[in-house]
Amino acid sequence: GAVVSQHPSRVICKSGTSVKIECRSLDFQATTMFWYRQFPKQSLMLMATSNEGSKATYEQGVEKDKFLINHASLTLSTLTVTSAHPEDSSFYICSAHRPGQVNTEAFFGQGTRLTVV
Amino acid sequence: AQSVTQLDSQVPVFEEAPVELRCNYSSSVSVYLFWYVQYPNQGLQLLLKYLSGSTLVKSINGFEAEFNKSQTSFHLRKPSVHISDTAEYFCAVRGGYSTLTFGKGTMLLVSP
Numbered sequence: 001g002a003v004v005s006q007h008p009s010r011v012i013c014k015s016g017t018s019v020k021i022e023c024r025s026l027d028f029q030a031t032t033m034f035w036y037r038q039f040p041k042q043s044l045m046l047m048a049t050s051n052e053g054s055k056a057t058y059e060q061g062v063e064k065d066k067f068l069i070n071h072a073s074l075t076l077s078t079l080t081v082t083s084a085h086p087e088d089s090s091f092y093i094c095s096a097h098r099p100g101q102v103n104t105e106a107f108f109g110q111g112t113r114l115t116v117v
Numbered sequence: 118a119q120s121v122t123q124l125d126s127q128v129p130v131f132e133e134a135p136v137e138l139r140c141n142y143s144s145s146v147s148v149y150l151f152w153y154v155q156y157p158n159q160g161l162q163l164l165l166k167y168l169s170g171s172t173l174v175k176s177i178n179g180f181e182a183e184f185n186k187s188q189t190s191f192h193l194r195k196p197s198v199h200i201s202d203t204a205e206y207f208c209a210v211r212g213g214y215s216t217l218t219f220g221k222g223t224m225l226l227v228s229p
Contacts, residue, residue, distance in 0.1 A: 034217075041126075041222075043221045044161075046217070091158075093160050105151065108161040110159055111160045
C-alpha cells in the first residue's frame with residue numbers, strides 16, 4: 001500500500017487565493033521530503049527540499065515567498081501556493097525516504113492537480 | 118552534476134510485442150539508478166532499481182533493466198507487453214548524496 005499520502009488529489013481555486021497541499025509519510029518518519037512540479041508531458045522538476053524543524057531548501061528559480069513549505073512534524077510537510085495565478089496550474093508531487101535510506105528509493109505521493117482559474 | 122537522457126518521448130508497440138525504453142545517464146560519481154512508472158494523474162511508482170551487485174534487475178511484473186557502466190545506460194525491457202503497461206516511464210539517477218534527477222520520460226503506448 002501507499003506509504004506517502006498526498007492531499008488533495010485535485011483542487012481548483014480562483015486567482016489570488018492560496019492553496020495548501022499536504023504530504024504525509026504513513027508508516028515512517030521522514031526528516032526530509034521533496035516537492036516536485038510536473039508540467040504536461042514533461043519530467044519532474046525539483047522545487048524544494050523540505051527539512052523537518054528547519055527552513056526548506058529551494059532550487060534555483062523557485063520563489064520562496066510564493067511556494068511556502070512547512071515541515072512541522074516528522075510525518076507531515078505542506079506546500080502552500082500563495083496568491084495563485086493561472087501559470088501556477090500544474091501537477092505537484094511530493095516524495096519521502098525512509099530514515100537512513102536517502103540514497104535508495106523515494107516514495108511518491110499520488111500528486112495534486114492544481115488548476116487556477 | 119548528473120543528468121539523464123531518455124531518447125524516446127513516445128514508444129508505440131502492439132500488445133505481446135517486446136519493448137525497450139532507453140535511458141542514458143551521466144554522473145561524476147557512482148550512481149544509483151531507478152525506473153519509475155506513472156499512470157495518468159497519479160504519482161510515481163518504483164518499478165525497479167539498481168543500487169549495487171548484479172547489473173540485471175527485475176520487477177515483479179516482467180520488466181527488467183541492465184546497468185551498463187561502460188555505456189552509461191540503464192535500458193528498460195519487457196519481452197511481451199500488455200495493454201495495462203501503457204503509462205509514462207521515467208528513468209532517474211542519484212549520485213552520492215545528491216537529489217534524484219529524472220529523465221524527460223517515455224510514454225509507452227500499447228495497442229491491441
